[in-house]
Every structure is written in C-alpha cells, then in structure tokens.
Amino acid sequence: MKYAFLFSSLILLFLLSSAGYAQQKLTGTIQDSKGPLEFANVLIKEKGIGGITDSLGRFELINLEPGQYTLQVSLIGYSTYSRRISVPFAGQELSITLDQLDSSLDEVVVSGTMQEVSRLDSPVPVEVYKAAFFKTNPTPSLFESLQNVNGVRPQINCNVCNTGDIHINGLEGPYTMILIDGMPIVSGLATVYGLTGIPQSLIDRIEVVKGPASTLYGSEAVGGLINVITKRPELAPSVSVDAFASGWGEVNADLGWRSKLGKSVYSLSGINVFWYDNPIDNNGDGFTDLTLQKRMSLFQKFEIQRKAGRIFTLAGRYVNENRWGGQVNWTESDRGGDQIYGESILTERWEAFGTYQLPVQQLINFQFSANGHKQDSYYGETFYLADQTIAFGQLTWIKEAGKHNLLFGSAYRYTYYDDNTPATSSEGGSRNFPSEIHLPGVFLQDEIRFSPKHSLLAGLRYDYNSVHGGILSPRLNYKWVSADKSTVFRASAGNGFRVANVFTEDHAALTGAREVVFTEELNPERSWNANLNLVKKLYTDQGNYLGLDGAVFYTYFTNRIVPDYESNPNQIIYANLDGSAVSKGISLNLDAVWNSGFKILAGATLMDVSLEEGGEKVRQLLTERFSGVWTIGYSFQNLGLTLDYTGNVYSPMRLPLLGELDDRPEFSPWWSIQNIQLTKSFGKKWEVYGGVKNLLNFTPPANSIARAFDPFDRGVEFDPSGNVISTPANPNALTFDPTYVFAPNQGIRGFLGLRFTLD
Template sequence: MKKRNTRLKISLLSSLMFFIVLKSNAQAISGVVLSSGEGVPFVSIAIKNGEGVLSDENGRFNLPLGREGEYWVYFTAVGFEKKAIKFNLKLNEVLETEIILVSNVSVLNEVVVTGTMKESTVSQSPAPIQVLHPTFFKSNPTPSVFEAIGMVNGVRPQINCNVCSTGDIHINGMEGPYTMVLIDGMPIVSSLSTVYGLMGIPNSMVERIEVMKGPASTLYGSEAVGGLINILTKNPSNSPRFSVDVSSNTYLENAVDASYAFSKNQIANLFTANYFGLNKRWDINADNFTDLPTIQRVSIFNKATLGKINPLNVALRYIDENRFGGEMQWSPENRGGNEVYGESIYTDRLEVLAKYSLPLANEKVNLQFSYNKHDQNSVYGDVSYTASQQVVFGQAVWDKVINDKNDALFGAAFRSTLYDDNTVATVTDENVNAPSLIFLPGVFVQNETTFNNRLKLLSGLRADFNSKHGFIFSPRLNLKYAMGNEATFRFSLGNGYRVVNVFSEDHAALTGARQILIEPNLLPEQSYNANLDFQKFWLRDNGYIEIQLNAFYTYFENKIIADYDVDPELIVYGNLNGYGVSRGLAANSSFSFKSETKLDLGITLVEVYNENNGVKADQIQTPKATSNYAISQRIPRWNLTIDFTGNLTSPMRLPTVPAYGDTRSEYSPWFSISNLQFRKKWTNGVELYCGVKNLFNYLPIDPIFRPDAPFSEEFDPSYNYAPLQSRKFFTGLRYNLR
C-alpha cells in the first residue's frame, strides 16, 4: 500500500506561506454596509485603480490602505445603486463608518472578472456571467464544489462509474472535458485531475464562483469549448478570523471545514483545512458491491497577501485522498488481485498559485503563475493504472485603455504539461516508455468597443502553438445590446480546439472488462460555438424578478468518441466519420420578495448527438431535459430559514451490452431528487442546520451489469444516471468569529 508522509507536506506548505513579515503603516476604513437596517453581504468595496475587498455575510468590511490621505471608495452590489464616498485618512487612523445602500435591482453592479479577464460588472459584461456565492450553496449543503455546482441550471455533475464514483461536470449537455475549471483565473483543474480532483475542492476556500456558458477559448485556451467555471478563493484580509462547519448524516459521511485568518502589518493570511470521511460500506441494493466508495480525504489551502499596494498573492493547496469501491468482502490484501474485485485509488495533489500587479504608475500589468502536480496510484480489479501529471503555467496581461470608446487587453501565456502513465498512451512502438511533454505558448488580444450606452462589442483572437499539433487559432466575438436599464441581449461566437488523452479523461477506459482499442493518428477535435442570451429584470414594490433565456449551438469536427456498439468486448476510440452537434435552450428565473421568500427555477433542453458513417446516435448519459429549483423562506421572528431544493431529469441514453443478455432499458426513466433543510441562526455567529436529502427516496435499479462476475468481459459498472444514495438525514453546525 502506498505510504505518504502527509504531516511533513503540511509542515512544508505552512512554512512556505509565512516567509515574509514586513512593517508598514496601518490605515484602514472599517465598518458595515446596510440597507433597510440589514447588513448587505458581498458588497464590492474598492478604491479607484486599486485593490478592494468584499463585505462578509453580515455586511461588515475592513479595507486596509497603504498611506494616509484622500481616497474615493466605491461600493457596488447586486440589486443596489453604486455609491462613491470620499474619505480623508490620517496616519495610522482606522476610520469606522456606516454605509447605506439604496436597493435597485436593475443596476446589477456586482464585479466579475471571468468574461473579459478584467474587472467588469454583471450588467456591463459583454459575456453572460452567472455569479454564485456561498450563501447560494448553503440552501443545500455539500462537502465539495463538485456536488454544490449541480444546483446551477444547465450545469450537471455526472458520475461515470458506479463503483468508484468518478465524475465530471457537464455544461449545456457537453461532457466534462469540454468544461474548463479555473482557480483564481488559472487552469489548475485539467486532464488527469478532472477524474477525482474536482471532489477535493472544499467550499471553505471559495469566495464566489463565476460560471460562463459558451466559448471562452480566446482568453482561457482552446479547451474552454462548452464553458468555464472560475472558482475565486477568499480574500485573507476580509475573511472571518475563525470559522468552522461540521456536518454528518445517516450514511455516516462526516465533514469538517475550518479556517483561520489574520492580518499583521503588510501580510494577511488565510489557512483552511477540510476533512471528509466515509468509512462504512453500504449495499442497499444487495448486489454485493458498495453503493458508495469509502473515502478518506484531507485538503488544506493557504493564501497570503503580501503588501497593501500592488500586493503579491500566493496560495498553496494540497489534497490527499484514499478511495475504495468494490465487492463488500474486499480487503487491502486483495488490491490488484483477481480473486475479489475492488477499485482502490490513492490521489496525491499539490498546487501553487501566485498573482502580482506590477507597480507601474499609469499601466495595469498583471502577472500570474501556477504549478500543480497530480499523482494517482490506482487499481481497477486486476488492472493497474499509475499516472503522474505536472503542469506549469505563466501569464502576463496588459490592461490598456486606448480611448474613451476602446478598452484593450493584451496577453502572453505559456503552459507545459508533463504526463506519464503505465498504459499504451506513453509507450512507443518499440515498447519503450515515453512520457508526454507538451509545450503550449500563446498570445491573445481583445478589444472592447463601447459605441454608446446601449451597444458594446468585444472581439478577440488567440494564437497558441501546440508542440505536437502546431498552431491553434481561436477567434471570439461578443455583442451586447442594452434595451434599457433592465433588459439586455448578448450574442457570442467562438471556436475551440482540443487534444484528448482517453486514459486521463474517460474512466471507462480503465474500469470493467472491455478491451481498449485506440485508432492510430487521432486528429484534434475542433468546434464552432454560438450563443444568444436575453436577460431582463423587473423591480416591484414587493421585490424583484429576473428572467434569463439562452439558446446555444456547437458543431464538432474530428470529434473523438468512445464506441461501445461496434463490439461488446471493446471500447474503440476514434475520430467521428461525420460530425457532432450540441444544441438547446435554457431558461432561468429568480424571484425575491420582501416577504423573505426567494424562488429560483431553471430548465435546460438539449439535443446532443453524433452522426458517424451516416448513423445518428444520442450522446451517452445526456438527458434531453433537466430542471433545477430552490425555494427559500426566511421567518425573521425566529431567524429561521426553510429551504426546498432539487432537480428533475429526463431520460438519457445509457451504455448497455445486449450481446451478453443485458435486458436493462437503453434509456433511464424520469426521476427527481428533492431536499429539505431548516437553518437557525443566532447573533453570536452560530448557525445550526438539519434536513433530509433525497426526500422521496429515489434509487436507480441495476446499476451494475453482472456484479456476480466482475472479472469477466460482461462486467460493466457504467450504467449511471442517478445517485446510489437512498434517503438520508443530515445535521451540521457553522460558526464564524470576526
């Protein structure tokens, strides 16, 4: 069994984060942002051309400043009019203030960065961005971002194996490899790390999540075909001094999220630690296979901000996970053997991120750097898969205002990916191990042209050079037209280009008993994408209403698919002799009333298919219709909130093996998973929550084919369309100390 010295690694990570302590003056503006007597959470508070902070859940904030003197401070938040106030600070003065914001939903001034790689607001961004805060996810508590993101309409976590529960994230019906996941704007989660790494991102490190559906290859690289998820980590200077979230449920899944933050002189630091554990083996459906994998996962995250003006931000994250799924009688002595079937995965991952703004008087130039190393030691029955991936990324971005109508962005990026495993993917024809090393330098440029207060055009072009496949060009066009203060049209065009590693992206290549056949000389995939978006707000005396409609279309050339139908004993990977299409419609609505009632409702209709050799087939595990709903009612008298959340999923095509007598339906049934929660909050920072998940106790039938013969060619655990968890009750406790 693999041995890892976790304690030593944690010590090294902690030591690296405390290597600078500088002395400086301690001017600051501190206070609370209120509206109608209530604290306003997540208000953006910033000085002109400088750093900013967000208010906490109670509206409190602390804005450190590097010198005494005069400052204009800007306060912006979703649903409130923007406010600018001039402050005069004396040397070492900490000024206490109370800010009153006026409600105005139509302004939509929340700051976002994902759509244009520069600070903008939701209303002004040419690309449609959905912003999600931790308060949104609290209505259905989960141990990681992977489960939490499923509350977003059109974004669906997909479990790909009923034994080890590996998964990916689908956006608008497009499979996980077409979704780019960023941390603080950098491509940290990709390729090998998408298999299990997504489940290791705890909610405690997240300040907000920005979701962009549609092409983003011009700024973020050719892999951002279906869309991207940008996970923005907490600001150390604005985080609670101490916070903890402890939860458990009737499946005996236990989770602990804890964080500690401090500021001293010119350094602000945030340290978070997360533990998730499930030790008990469950077999509710009595097929002698675990319904859920047992998991022991530790994740730590440390972020430091060094300096007040043009600060250096440095972050480190480490994940260690031990996961098992398989036959109930499996023991570690059976690992890799052919007597008792088990899937055992050890994951070891390290990430380093850094960001710095150059101290230039009249220019805004940002530097970014990241490094991640992902090691996976795993067995799937008697098949061993050992892989290692290292990714180095660097980027320089120059944000240049040309004139009052043109705002440009120039950038240069470099990424190298070193990948090695024990499969045929890294073996030459002479049977010699040959790790894959890909260099990907690139340059990009975009310009945002504002014709008037209604019409805005964003155009861009990116050129990357892939050391194995040559030049890659990714153009982009976004058009925004505001019909007024409360209605906006957005139209976008773009393309993508993607190189596939089937072993790191498709779990089916490793599990089950089918043999893998990869056609020679696979061509990179190319895609062309168009999106049309309409957004409108209505402000009423008793609340507000938001409606968003979206139509999308993506066309694929050279799409690489896994063919399950050509031979029941094979999975054949090859380029389509034809084309692929993903198209659909989505609708989102949000209602918020002064009666403390909030309703979010979304529906997505998609058709995703491939036409190969003139035969049209629906994409595996892609429902044609999904719906998400969340209803929250706050009772101020008791400071109690009741949340009812869930989803509705239409039939989807599933992998079956009729050649071996598989009589299961090729399509899943309609099903719904609903959750109910009660939250009680006290003024001392304590919050108690409890509830039930899968309220109506829905369970899929026969998720594994031939569980009695796991080492035979008939065994197949990929028939997944719903969670293998029956009704479960949960409870938890949160505490925040400012």
C-alpha cells in the same frame, strides 16, 4: 512559436511607459446609508493604482500624475461606483455613498473578460452563485454542489469508484474548464479529484460561463468554464467552522481562519476533512452503493499589501485521498487480488497559484499556476499508476484608450503525463514515452463602448501546440442595456478548441497489453458556438423583485477524438470523428425575492445533443433532453429560522449497453433528487442546520452493474476476436461492467450540521 511566451512578454514590457511619479494624492471617505464602509476597493482604472478603505471608510491614493482619470469604487454587496475626476482634485475631500445591491446583476465578475467588472457591464453572460446558495444544500464537495445549477450536471461515470465529470449544456466533462481564482488548476487527470477537498467555507462565489471561452482561456474551455473564487484574506471571517454528518455515516468538516503576518500580509488558511467508512449495499448487488473515502485537504492563501494598492496573491492546496468501492467484504489485503473485487484509488495532489501586478505605471499582471497529481490505483487486478504535472504562466496588460478597453496577453502551458499502461510505451512495453506538450499562445481583446447602451467585445487568440501546430480562436460579443438598466441583451459567437490527451485516462479499459495505433494525423477538437441572452429585472411597488435570464444556444463540434477499443482487442485505435456533434437548446433562470422572506431561484434547460457519423445521427450517451433545478426558501425572521427546499429533475438519457442482447433498458426513467433543510440562527455567530436528502428515495436499478456476481468474468466466454459469446450461463452476452450509471446510488438519509462564524 516555441518562444512566443517570452517574446510577447518582452514586447509588452518594452511598450510600457516609464514616466516618473508625481506627488499628487487623492483622499476621501466611502460610506453607505448606515455609515462608513471598511474594505471598499478604490481604483484609478487607467493606472492600476488603488487602495482599500480603513475602519473609518477613509482612503488615500498617492503618486498620481496630473490628468483625467476614471475613479472606481467597489465592494461586495454594493453597486459599483464610477466617475471621472481630474488630478489635482480641485474640490474638497471626496465623499462617496454606495448603494446596496437589490439583485445580483451588479456583482463583480471576472470570468467573462478576465477583468473585474460588474455583471451588468460584462459583455459575456456570466452566472454567479454566492456561498449562501450552496449552504441551502450542503455537500462534501463542489462536484455534488453543482447539481442545483441550471444547465450544469455532475455525471457519475462509474458505479464502483464513483468518479465523474461536469457536463455543461450536455457537453461532456473534458470540455469543461475548471478554474480556481481564474487559474486553470483542475484539468486532465484531475478533473473530478480537483473538485473535492476545497473548503467551502473559504469560497466567495462560483462563476459559470456557458459556451466556448478558448479565446481567453485556451484548451479545454470548449463547453464552458467554472471559476471558483475564494475569499479575499482581509475580508474573510476571523474563524469559520462548518461540520455536518449524515445518517449514512458521512462526516465532513471545514475549518477556516484569517490572520495577519506583520503589517502587510493577510493570510487565509483552511482545512477540509471528509470521512466515510461504512459499506452499505441497499440494492443488494453485493457492491458498495457509495465509495468509501478518507480525504484531507489543506488550503493556504496570502495577500500582500503593496504600494499604490498593487495586487500580489499567492495560494496553494494539498489533497490526499484514499477511496475504494467494490464488493462489500473487500479489505486492504484484497487490493490487486483476483478473489474479491475492489477499486482502490490513492490520490496525492498539490496546487500553487497566484497573481502579481508589475511595479510599473501600466496595469500589467502576471498570473501563474502549477499542479502535480499522482494516482496509485487498482481496478480489480488492473494496476494503474499515473503522474501528471501542469505549469502555467500568463501575462496580461489592460489599457484604456478612449472608448476602447484593451487586453493584451501571452500565455504558456506545459503538460507532462506518464502512466504504466501501453498508452505511454512502445516496443512491447520495453521503453517508456511520457507525453510532454508545450502550448504557448498570445491573445488580444478589445471592448468598444459605443455609448452607455451599446458595447462590442472582439477577441482573438493564437496558440501553438507542440504536437498539433497552430490554433486560432476568435470570438465576438455584443451587449445592449436599457437606460434604466433593467434589461440587458447579449449576443455572442465564438470558437473553442481542445487538445485531447490521447494518452488515455480511460485506464480501466486497458485490461491487457495493447498497441497504440493512429490512423491519421490527429487534429485538435473544435467547436463553434452562438448564444443569445436576455436578462430582465422587474420590481413591484412593494419592493419585491423578479429577475428573468433566458438564453438560446447552439454549439457545433468537430474533430472529436474517439479511442476505439472494439475493432481490435489488441489495439487502441485513435482517429478524429468523421462527422460532427451538436448541442442546441434554450434555458431560462428565474430569481424572485419577496419582502415577506420568500425567495425562489429556479431554472430549466431544454436541449438536443446528438452525434452524427457516416450519415447516422444518434443521441449522445448520458445526456438528458430536459432538466430543471430549483431552490426555494422562506425565512421566519422573528424565529431566526430558514427553510430551504432544493431539487432537480431530469428526463430520460440514453445509456451505454453491452450489445444487442443486453436486456437492460436503453433509456433511464425520469428521475429527481429533492432535499429539504431547516436552519436555526443563534445570534450572528452560530447556526444549526439539518434536514433530509433524496426525499423521494430515488436510486438507479439494482442491475446497473452488469454481472456483479462475476466481477472477474470467470463465467464469460470469448471468441478469437475478443467478442463475448452467448452461452446458457450468460444468455445476454454480458461482461462485468459498472458504466451503466446515470444517478447516485445513495437513497434517502438525514443530516445534521453546525456552523460557527467569528468576524
């Protein structure tokens, strides 16, 4: 399988038809009830030939061979139009009227099937959150923005450095894949850092798929995936500015602009800057409540217009960040010292990704991405230096064959990881052995449309990992839609896998030289998932809308790789979990809009996530049984004012204690973060917004950091095995530990912002 990617790619190219172009053309006009529509996408699906309408709503498709084809017209904010046509077209010039969407069900999505389809037509449940959703609670990063998405929770893992991950349905961050424009950009070492610095003014929407998606996306898509879709350059505003500041001294600014290079290249550029340099210690533990950060991110995307409307996009991003947290009197001169404790993290990251449609008759796309991540960090005295590079390439071929919509693909992923810890060295640290993993794979997907109401999606993927060997991932999805399209039912089952990076990222635990020990041949982590989903749209005679989206989910997780730091203080012991983990539950989303200007988007998830080993079942750490989110808005249309009230609520979670004598509560309390915002529009270009975050002023207990007064453990005594001894000065046998964390330490604060948009 070493050459699976190249071999399968050659097979795909060999199967292409090479028939010459016939000089037939198709012309027409796209409009809505108000007039012509510019930038509508017109596509001949079987051939991948398409174009975009001009300012008069006109389009022209050339080089069409005689035959029967499916013409598809799509534009964000409108229902997708589809009809069968014959070429040559016997009638007059086409005139097509698009209907505006009355809900989000017909929005175009790509994450479920790796093809652009309406959300209604997708056999895979996909939740879509538009840019306007995130404006109701502006935040300096996507990591924080996701706090109001049902079943998705940003989890802070450290009270000092404030790093974290994204949980989906209770499964931890390493099992959530993060994509940008469909490419696996954010993973491994950069799971949290990659979600910062994306200019939010350039984001079109975010798509969320819950449950395994490894059949299409491979490793890490075990719990689900989050796909960040950036705006198309030709549709983006000419200039967009969004900047705000908070009462804590945080300043965040986004700048985006569109340009055109020559006749055929559209450009979208963006800059994000975040600055916070104000140490605050409201809980009185001597440590910063919020990590100080200085971050700059540059984003650039090109879209090249090609003949027959073929796709060619190229994008890149660069992020540089300097963050630190620790004792409030820490300065740069204390970095790496043993007198004043601080966690200082310097991050430099680059990304490149794009899509190129091959110049052939068939619809074949080559997608590619690469990223590099360098980290230079000190955790007190512990130095951590890491370097990671990931390269990815994927070739897909979409083929319509009667009732079948076929997707063939091949992919290759290369991962390089190196650090300065014993995890990537041997022989007493005298030799360095970076991790290099090759992961070629092939996949096939067939969507069978039995009738307008019934369809079935079947997929199968085979990957060959250079360390673990072959991995097979199947999935099956069924969809039924009512005749009036007001009800959609989906049933799905699938398999996910993750090849864990045993060269641990838990670098703060490596406080001394440790030997890496494998007690067995490690197998990839795997999960099996079943999901039932029901969507119902309801309308009133007054034109009000109510949407319900409910799901029942069950995920069975095996082969979990757990590093053991406790059995022997001189070793890191790796082994597959001798047991299983289960995530099961139900969720419900409510979307309601009234003509009066009142709207509600709310959701709730009830789940049970547990871990079983040796006949003993325990709740997974830092996982709630119940969560709820809401976004409630009202528009005072005559005044140009919008009021938004957002929030979330979580039930108690089991927290990590340091031993039987640890007197901190084992479970968190019920807690909620709530926010309110008022936005005033001045014409179509200007907006001023402001409000209050964390209205209830909720913060975790002040003793969340164990022994905050002794961060270097000078007053801690250990036995010969490395275990903490209870002493009169340390009766609870604690060490300095910042991992007892379930909620942000930031209390109530005001914020004020300004937006400017020039179309």
